Amino acid sequence: MTSLDDLPLRDELRGETPYGAPQLDVPVQLNTNENPYRPSETVVADMAAAVAEAARGLNRYPDRDAVALRAGLAEYLTADGGVPLATEQVWAANGSNEVVLQLLLAFGGPGRTAVSFAPTYSMYPEYARDSHTEWVLGRRADDFTIDREHALGVIxxxxxxxxxxxxxxxxxxxxxxxxDIAAIVAAAPGVVIVDEAYGEFRRSGVPSALSLLPDSPRLVVTRTMSKAFALAGGRVGYLAASPAVVDAVRIVRLPYHLSSTTQAVAGAALRHADELLGAVAELRAERDRTVAWLRGRGLQAADSDANFVLFGTFADRHAVWQGLLDRGVLIRETGPDGWLRVSIGTPAEMAAFRTALEEVTA
Incomplete structure (x- = not known):
C-alpha cells in the first residue's frame, strides 16, 4: 500500500500531522471553544427557509464576492466597534482560518517573513508554512501580554x-x-493582523482594534461567526480593513469560495444577531466565576477576555487531562507546559468540570 513516504510530498510537510483537537463522544465537551447554546427553533426555521431559497438556484454559482453578506457584516461591525465600515472594507470566507490564510497568500510568500509572539494560536505557523513564508516567533510576557519593547525589537x-x-x-x-496594538501598527512595515475571533467575549471597557482602522491602512481585524454567534458548523469568518486590503485578498481567493448555502445561513444568523449573541453575557459571567473558582483552589488561571480559561500548573498535565476525560469531561491539552484550557459551557457542564477536577486533583 502506498504511504506518504512514497509520494512526492513537499519536504517541509514530511512528518507533519493534520491540525485538530480530539473529537470524542463524551457527555461534556469543553475543548474547542464553541458556544454551548444551540440556535432556537425560530432561528433554525429562518436558516432553513434561507437555504431552501438558495437551493432553488444551486444550478448557478454563488455570488463570488458575497456582497449582501459583507454588507450585513459591515453593519454589524459598525455597531460593535463604533467605527463606520462600508461593504468594501469587509471580506468573508470559510472561517477566519481561511481569511488569515488568504492574507498570508496575499502578503506573505517566499523571501517574506511573518511574526507573532508565543504562546499563541498554533495554526499561525501552518499558515506561514503553507504560503512559503518565513516564520519568526517572539515571546510574550509572563502574564501573556505583549512585551512592547521586545515586540518592537523583533519587528x-x-x-x-x-x-x-x-x-x-x-x-x-x-x-x-x-x-500596544497601535504601537506595533505604527512600527510594522507590512500588514498587522489582529485576530479577534473571541472579540465579542471581551470584558466591558476593553476596546476592539476596529477603533484603529480609520488611521491604520495596513491594519486588518479578523473575526468569526463560529464562537459568539454559535455558528461553528456554518464556517464563516471575515475581516475588516481598508478597501485596498480587501482587493488584495480578492486576488488570491479561490473562485466562488463561499457557497450560496453558507452565505444564506450567515445572512439569517445576522438577522437574529441579538438572539444568537444573547448568551454572551452569561458565558462571560461563567468564565469569570470559573477563574475565581480555580484560583480559590490554589491554581493559576490567566485573566481571560475569551470564552475559555487557561489554568494550571500541573507537573503532569496529561494525567489531569486523562483523569477528566475518564470522568466524561473533555478539555484541551494546549498552551505552555503544565497548563490546560477549558472552554466555558453551560452551568451544568461547568459544574461537571468542577466536580471532575476536584476528584482528579484530590
Missing part, C-alpha cells in the same frame, strides 16, 4: 511583511491593550 530586526496578534489570545484568553 525592527526582521522587518516582517505580516505581524499576527491574537486579541483575545488563544490559548491564554489575553486581550491586548489598544496602545
Amino acid at each position: 525592527a530586526e526582521h522587518r516582517p511583511s505580516v505581524v499576527l496578534l491574537a486579541s483575545p489570545n488563544n490559548p491564554t484568553g489575553t486581550a491586548l491593550p489598544i496602545d
Whole structure:
C-alpha cells in the first residue's frame, strides 16, 4: 500500500500531522471553544427557509464576492466597534482560518517573513508554512501580554511583511491593550493582523482594534461567526480593513469560495444577531466565576477576555487531562507546559468540570 513516504510530498510537510483537537463522544465537551447554546427553533426555521431559497438556484454559482453578506457584516461591525465600515472594507470566507490564510497568500510568500509572539494560536505557523513564508516567533510576557519593547525589537530586526496578534489570545484568553496594538501598527512595515475571533467575549471597557482602522491602512481585524454567534458548523469568518486590503485578498481567493448555502445561513444568523449573541453575557459571567473558582483552589488561571480559561500548573498535565476525560469531561491539552484550557459551557457542564477536577486533583 502506498504511504506518504512514497509520494512526492513537499519536504517541509514530511512528518507533519493534520491540525485538530480530539473529537470524542463524551457527555461534556469543553475543548474547542464553541458556544454551548444551540440556535432556537425560530432561528433554525429562518436558516432553513434561507437555504431552501438558495437551493432553488444551486444550478448557478454563488455570488463570488458575497456582497449582501459583507454588507450585513459591515453593519454589524459598525455597531460593535463604533467605527463606520462600508461593504468594501469587509471580506468573508470559510472561517477566519481561511481569511488569515488568504492574507498570508496575499502578503506573505517566499523571501517574506511573518511574526507573532508565543504562546499563541498554533495554526499561525501552518499558515506561514503553507504560503512559503518565513516564520519568526517572539515571546510574550509572563502574564501573556505583549512585551512592547521586545515586540518592537523583533519587528525592527526582521522587518516582517505580516505581524499576527491574537486579541483575545488563544490559548491564554489575553486581550491586548489598544496602545500596544497601535504601537506595533505604527512600527510594522507590512500588514498587522489582529485576530479577534473571541472579540465579542471581551470584558466591558476593553476596546476592539476596529477603533484603529480609520488611521491604520495596513491594519486588518479578523473575526468569526463560529464562537459568539454559535455558528461553528456554518464556517464563516471575515475581516475588516481598508478597501485596498480587501482587493488584495480578492486576488488570491479561490473562485466562488463561499457557497450560496453558507452565505444564506450567515445572512439569517445576522438577522437574529441579538438572539444568537444573547448568551454572551452569561458565558462571560461563567468564565469569570470559573477563574475565581480555580484560583480559590490554589491554581493559576490567566485573566481571560475569551470564552475559555487557561489554568494550571500541573507537573503532569496529561494525567489531569486523562483523569477528566475518564470522568466524561473533555478539555484541551494546549498552551505552555503544565497548563490546560477549558472552554466555558453551560452551568451544568461547568459544574461537571468542577466536580471532575476536584476528584482528579484530590
